[in-house]
Amino acid sequence: MLRRCAPGPPGPQPLRRALPPAASAVRDRLRECAAWIPEAGAVLDLLEKCPEHQKKGGFPVVVFEGLDATGKTTVTQSVKDTLNGILLMSPPTCISQWRTIFDDEPAPIKRAFYAAGNYILASEIAKASTQAPVIIDRYWHSTAAYTIATEINGKVQDLPPVHDEVYQWPEDLLKPDLVLLLTVDPEERVRRLQRRGLEKTKEEAELEANSLFRQRVEESYRRMVNPACQEVDASPSKEEVLKTVLQLIKKHCAL
Numbered sequence: 001m002l003r004r005c006a007p008g009p010p011g012p013q014p015l016r017r018a019l020p021p022a023a024s025a026v027r028d029r030l031r032e033c034a035a036w037i038p039e040a041g042a043v044l045d046l047l048e049k050c051p052e053h054q055k056k057g058g059f060p061v062v063v064f065e066g067l068d069a070t071g072k073t074t075v076t077q078s079v080k081d082t083l084n085g086i087l088l089m090s091p092p093t094c095i096s097q098w099r100t101i102f103d104d105e106p107a108p109i110k111r112a113f114y115a116a117g118n119y120i121l122a123s124e125i126a127k128a129s130t131q132a133p134v135i136i137d138r139y140w141h142s143t144a145a146y147t148i149a150t151e152i153n154g155k156v157q158d159l160p161p162v163h164d165e166v167y168q169w170p171e172d173l174l175k176p177d178l179v180l181l182l183t184v185d186p187e188e189r190v191r192r193l194q195r196r197g198l199e200k201t202k203e204e205a206e207l208e209a210n211s212l213f214r215q216r217v218e219e220s221y222r223r224m225v226n227p228a229c230q231e232v233d234a235s236p237s238k239e240e241v242l243k244t245v246l247q248l249i250k251k252h253c254a255l
Helices: 012-018 023-033 038-048 072-083 096-103 107-128 140-151 186-196 202-209 211-223 238-252
Strands: 061-065 086-089 134-137 178-183 230-233
Touching: 012 107, 012 140, 023 038, 023 107, 038 096, 038 107, 061 072, 061 140, 072 086, 072 134, 072 238, 086 107, 096 107, 107 134, 107 140, 140 211, 178 211, 178 238, 230 238
Parallel strands: 061 134, 061 178, 086 134, 178 230
Antiparallel strands: none
């Protein structure tokens, strides 16, 4: 049982265990822990109702990634309003009430929850993208980047090499048309967090306290491929960032 597994040695093997490579692996992991985590069974039920290999509709799908306090909430809402789009987020609302439960579980179970959220979200994206442009606040790249940065200790140089399979998008998960990675310098991000005054998640507290962890997360985002993340400096005014983002969407998506 996953809860009773001893931690593995550092390196690729525990990382492979922590990051499910496909929906079938996510379902298997949720089944393993459903006996003592009822919410895992509920997530599994929702996941099994989702058709496999979802296809997107005719409208563009744009994902916004980035650390907390980089402006994702503000930008995604503004883009949604400008494009008359549909705003979705990961984990989706149908399972987000269980997030705190899974955040306290061992990494393989926790990551299965977030991975399941992406596959459930894909079903929502497939439907929404037949109606309007779809704007998404986090998707697979967040799940992968935080898993990699958590499971691999040390410096950026200790991450799996560029082109490693852990940076690849899952073959059975609906792909977006564009992924934009919002970035701000660490000092500005901390100022924004302090202004928000919200309770920090464990990972957000780790980001603030551990600069190496933050660097591993950011570099993992940058190494993602198929699709890759396009960086956007979110330090300027909201209006300037929105203008830059809309230009990129117009350039890369059929609108």
